Amino acid sequence: MIPAADAKRIAVVAALIAPLPLLAAAGGATYQLRILATFLVFATLTVALNVAFAHTDQLFLFVGALAGIGAYTTALLAEAVGVTAWLTLPIGALAAGALGATVSYVAARRGMTVIVLAILTLSLQLAAMEVFVGARSVTGGSTGFPFSGLSVAPIADAVGLGERVVFAYVLLGTLLAALVGYSRLQSSRWGIAFETVRQDPVAAEAAGVGVVRTKVFAGFLAAGLIGAVGPMYVHAEGYVLPSTFAFQAVDVLVLVMLVLGGSRTLLGPVVGAGVVVVLDELLGEIGQWRTAFLGVLLVVLFLSFRQGIVPKARELYDERLGDGGDAS
16 A cells, blocks of 8 residues: 555546546647657656665666667567567566666675766666667667557557557556555655665665665666656657667656656656656747757756755645644
8 A cells, every 4th residue: 555645646646637638639639649648758767767866876877778778679579579569568678677777786786876876877878879879780770660569559449539549548557657656665665775775875784774685676676667668658759769768868858857856756756747848848939949948947947946846845835834823
């Protein structure tokens, strides 16, 4: 079971997002469905980074590489074997999870700091991009290849909705499952181990908490979730392209979303992803000034919400309750 407060928050997220695919479909807004899919994908990726970075101080700067490994493994294996990509998606997730666990093990055994691990994972990100582009005979190189292996056509036909709408609900279900898993993780013994390791690894080891085991577990969970979301992302886009998983296209955005929304919080990744995606779309009309203006806005938001939007909102809410209590 998850805490009642977390269950209510997750229910609110579900209630707010659930009508959106139907509303977009009713208006024939396929572009809005694509934006919604992007938001759901990045919110889930941010939940994964929240586990590794915010709770165990493992700054993974190869989120794009992990998502790419999951996507390429799933798509290429499904094509080679001749089965639906739904059957090979767990293998892609396991491949990404294994890499995340391996990196976490090496980093923990070597006593790497956050900065050193960030440099290591960034190097792996760049190396992965070279492989995605360079292995043309396998990956299709920079031109990529079309992918629609995660078909939901039978479900769409059964419920009388478009495939894009149904797949949006698949992405929403994945995000909600990630939030439920995150909440249960935090309320379990692993959550206590994460917090102990984050605050003081030496004291945690002295208290009998296996630092290496804890970090490897966190790395595996985070990387596995990222690897599972990767194939869903390329299915929503319709193409497997190396540029989809580039550092500036994934890692930078996910890190900004996490910090902006509020790390070590349940809803921080969702709020951060929503703010960044909405701002990016609103600024689409200004063309080449889009990136610069987005950067300025993010700086303003960071200065206004230094601990993140969700912690700041909670602080303001608590202060208002306190003022109300004093007044009464």
